[in-house]
Amino acid sequence: MIDPETTAQLDDEARHILRANDKEGYTVPTKGLYPFQWNWDSALTALGIATYDANRAWQEIEKLLSAQWDNGMVPHIVFWQHEEGYFPGPGEWQSGQTPPTSGITQPPVAATVVRQLASSLPGDHGARVTPMLHALDRWHQWFADARDPDGRGVVAIMHPWESGRDNLPDWDEPLSHVDTSTVGTFLRRDTQIVNEAERPQNHDYDHYMALVQFGRNCQWDVKTIAETCPFWVAEPAMNAILRRAERDLVALALQFNLPEIARRATARLARLGQGFNQLWSDDAQGYVTLNLRHDKKDNRLTSGSWLSLYGGPENDNRAKAHYSTLMEWRRKISFTVPSFDPNDAAFDDIRYWRGPVWAMINWMIATGLAEHGRHDLAEMIANDTAALIAKSGFREYFSPVTGQGGGGKDFSWTAAMWLYWAS
Template sequence: MQTQESLEEARRVLRANDRGGFTIPTAGLYPFQWLWDAGFTALGWMRFDEPRAWAELETLFLGQWENGMLPHIVFHRPEETYFPGPERWGVTRTPPTSAITQPPVVATFVRSMLEQAQDQALAEAKARSLYPRILAYHRWFKRERDPENTGLVTVLHPWETGADNSPAWDEALARVEVDPALPPYTRRDTAHVDPSQRPRQAEYDRFLTLLEVYKRAGFDQLRLLRECPFRVASLLIDCVLHRANRDLLWLSERLGFGHEAEIAGWLKASQRGIEGLWDEEAGLYFNRDLVTGEPIRVGVSASFLPLYAGTASPERARRLLDTLEGWAQRVRYLVPSTDPHSPRFEPQRYWRGPVWAVVNYLIALGLAEYGYPEAALRIRRDTLELVQKSGFSEYFHPLTGAGLGGSSFSWTAAIYLVWSQSPSASGWV
């Protein structure tokens, strides 16, 4: 596809996936509204329909819980093509939702949308309306996922990380004993996508066992911090939250809410927590197993996200770039979701190797902000080339560029819109 043709197709993808106030990731495979998908999708809508972009986030917050938690799925209307649906989650609220969260991109993207809006009056009104709800969400993270102020959020399910079957979770997930009374189920994802591109069955059994653990605990987060067999610190969650808190602080100042001191305290703790994940020998940040307290020594694309968070020192940023350049010697397209030197690297299986446009966007933004525009542009060009080669796929093969997973995918279309219509690094958000 040529660039103009691709831009028109990207807009068509968002319109086709629009369900009236919320955008599904793709028909069939993902027929509801997902949290971090909604954030990226809103950025795409901003390129050609600002009111619709703000509606995406407003609709997402219809699913917010009374305690502030923003769930990773909002089931706005019944659909039969996805499992596990609302009946399996057992959440009694309207609209039905899941009971876990996802990388909290919203505050950062609200700031971006406010800064780039053509209609500033509309943008400020929408940002002002969303701010208290975002603040409640971030307070939930601090109160119920980091009650001891370690600076690292405890993640209780691989789905929360966004990187469901990452090899970073292999050992922690293997400790989850499959519930012998696990209710029977039929996966729907492998009816839409080749099983070689999806998580394995053994992983799914454990994903659903953890869901039952959640239900037995009555979704009590502090109880789960003690009892859940899967507990990790995820760079995707922690770095996205740190950046989001930076931008929430900016919004507080800009809109006059006065919460700067509270948010600054969160930032001080998470700066310390994230930098504690650095491994000098590897030249990477590693996720951490919070059950054993040990680093999870497998490089993943999220290992570069302290650049996006802005926590890394200039020296560590340079080491990260060196590491990324080493990865680039093993693949055609950056950034693979798993270190291509690792024996766990699987170039077509979901989060075990493929390239994801949305993570590329975060990494490239961090590189640009640390003064490495050439590396950022390499990632941007690779992403645009992948789309022009293979369409708006969910993810891509890092060696061949083949499109993988779902097709006509909203967040890939959104990133294409953002990057194709932004001529310089300064316009990437």
């Protein structure tokens, strides 16, 4: 447990970070490394802002949704202002949008955040929330149409960045089918700002850029992408987060008297509920990544596997399997939840998404655990998160082995999760 004095200091620091990262209407994930608006960062950060400024929290979501494409996609980065320090910038993406954006999306946590805000903030939110629900409905429909055109009940990602878990070992095999021979040379900016050992490697970036090139060459046409993108993968985190978001959208649509949206979201939710089972692995006793292009499962567990509880509902036998594996991981390391199986050879406790703990993933996992009655495990994860922040500050992520912080400093979603949940 953290003592009250330290808690109060961390509260102040967290609010200070969120205010310092505020660009008037949106919040950057961290200065320097990520100088624009990122999709799921912004939505999760709104939860923290809501603890001291309700109006500003709503603005965060409104600003993000204002960059929605005509086809319904809400992009993963919005380049609201010119800034040289990030690669790849608007010139690489060539999305043709105003404001310039990337050409892909990110995990759709926004509906879940809107539901949390609408239920926790005082007042009648109808006028503010209704346009958001229309936008969220269009975005979720885009997922169904563009990323699951065959209607099999799982949505695909076309780029590791779309998952938000950039260099997860799960992508290594699917990326091996991506031709990088036309990528050429480029200058990474991230490794000028943070230690190389904490970032994806150059060969990862070659593959990331090959996929950006692919999208750009087909002008981000969703049909071409679904039919021919060499990276086409279904993974449990994206699918669980979308399931959760659809459930929250149904609840919001009923609350705010939008029956058509409730009907569409209910139908999409049913499809996703059935499809999720395709990601189950008997070998791993958990949900795993499925390479849809090559019909090949990766039988390794990741922090995304536990999100089935958040996407839920989960059946009893599978839930029990999750609890026992989670505790087995916990005995192996010092802080939950590592982003990748600590027993696997590819585990790396400090290299970004190949092992480190992320506060906002912890919040989602803990939420799912609590909803399935495992308040003890939810509390363990909250306590671990608080201990990491108290030990290493508001870093982008943390080593599950040493508790050392990694990546960017003064990070918005870590500060937000502290204020909203872990403190």
